Amino acid sequence: MVCDQVKSMAVDVDRMSTLPPEVATEDATKQSFWMPGNYQRTVKRTEDAFQACNDIVVCFQERARVERQYAQQLSEWSNKWKPLVDSSPLYGSLLQAWQCFLSSADRLAALHSSVCRSLVSEDGDRVRTWQKETFHKKLFGGFKESQDFGTGFARAQKPWAKRLKKLDKARSAFHKVQRKEQTARDREVHAKGNPDVAIEKQKKIQEERELAQQETEKVRARYEKVLEEVTRYAPRYMEEMECIFDQSQEEERKRISFLKQAFLSVHRHLDVTNNESVKAVYNELHNTLMAINEQDDLRWWKNTHGPGMPTDWPQFQEWTPEKKSKKGKKEKEVESQQGTIERSVMIGGVKVRALYDYDGQETDELSFKAGEEFLKTEDEDDQGWCRGMKDGGREGLYPANYVETV
Known part of the structure; x- marks a missing residue:
C-alpha cells in the first residue's frame, strides 16, 4: 500500500512539475492531504466537534421546552374539561370512557414532563460533562488537542516541505533553461532558412544552441536528482504523517462513539412508543372504551x-291507633x-x-x-x-x- 502511495505521490509531484506555477499552486491547495498545510482541515476537526456539542445541547434543550409546553397544555386541557365532563348528562360506562380521556391526558402530561427533565438533566449534562473532560481550552484560545495535532503534523511535514521547495526551485530552473534552449533552436532554424544570414552568424547561433542544450542537460540532471531525493524521502514522510493522522482518527472515533450513545439516549427518552407507561395509559383507555355497554x-x-x-x-289503609306502652x-x-x-x-x-x-x-x-x-x-x-x-x-x-x- 505504501509503495502504491509513493508511486502516486511521485506522479503527483512530477505532474506538478510539468504544470504552470499557478495551476500547481491551485492543485496543491485543493487536493492532496500530503501537500504542505492541507492537514489543517484535520486539525480544525477538533474545534468543529466542540462546537457541534454545543449545538447538540442547545438543540435538545429546545426539544425539552417543546415537551414541557406539551405537558402543560395537556394538563390545562384536562383541568378545563373535568368539571364539564363530570356534570355532563352522560352516565354509566359512556361517562367513564369520557372521563378516562382526561385522566389519560394527566398521565401523559407527567410522562412528557419526565421526558423534558431527562433531555436537560440527563442527556444535556452528560454531553456537557464529556465535552469538558475531552476538550481542554488554552489560555489564549483554541484547544490543547488541536494544537498537539497541528504541532505533530507541522513537525512531520517540515522536512518534506523543505524538499518540495528545493524541488520547485530545481523545476523552475529546468523550465527556464528549456525555454532558453527552445529560443536558441528557433533562432537556428530561422537562420538556416534565411540566405541573408551570414555563415559565421549561423555558426554562432548554432554554438549558442549547443551551449543551451548542454545547460539544459546539466540542469535536468540536477532536477532529477532532487526529485529522486524527494521520492526516496516520501515513505518516511508518509509514515510520520499517518502516525499523527491515526492519533487524530482515534480521537474522532471516540467522539463519534460517544455522540452515538448520546443520540441513542435521546432517542430512548423521546420514543414513547416503547415506553411501558405510555402503553399502559392507552391500553387502559382502550379497555375503558371497549367496556362501554x-x-x-x-x-x-x-x-x-x-x-x-x-x-x-297507593293502597287503602285503615287507621290504626297507636298503643302507648311504658317500657x-x-x-x-x-x-x-x-x-x-x-x-x-x-x-x-x-x-x-x-x-x-x-x-x-x-x-x-x-x-x-x-x-x-x-x-x-x-x-x-x-x-x-x-x-x-x-x-x-x-x-x-x-x-x-x-x-x-x-
Missing part, C-alpha cells in the same frame, strides 16, 4: 330514573335492636355493585369504590338514599343511583 347503561337508567325505580303504589329504657333498646335485625333479615340480602367511587361525607354514610359489592338492607327513601351493609358489618347510607343490583 349500552345494555348495562340503559338498565342502570331504567332502575335509577325509569320504570325500574322502587315505588310505593323501660333497656327494653326499648333491645326491641330496637331486634327490629333492626328483623328489618335487615326481611329487607336485606339484596346484593348490589358500586358503579362509582363514593366517599361518605357523614359518619352514618358508607364509603366504597367502583366495582365493590355489598348488601342493600333498606330500599331507597324519598331523598334517594338506601341503607347497606358491607362484609365487615359496617352499616350506613349511600346514594341509590351509585349502585346496581347484581
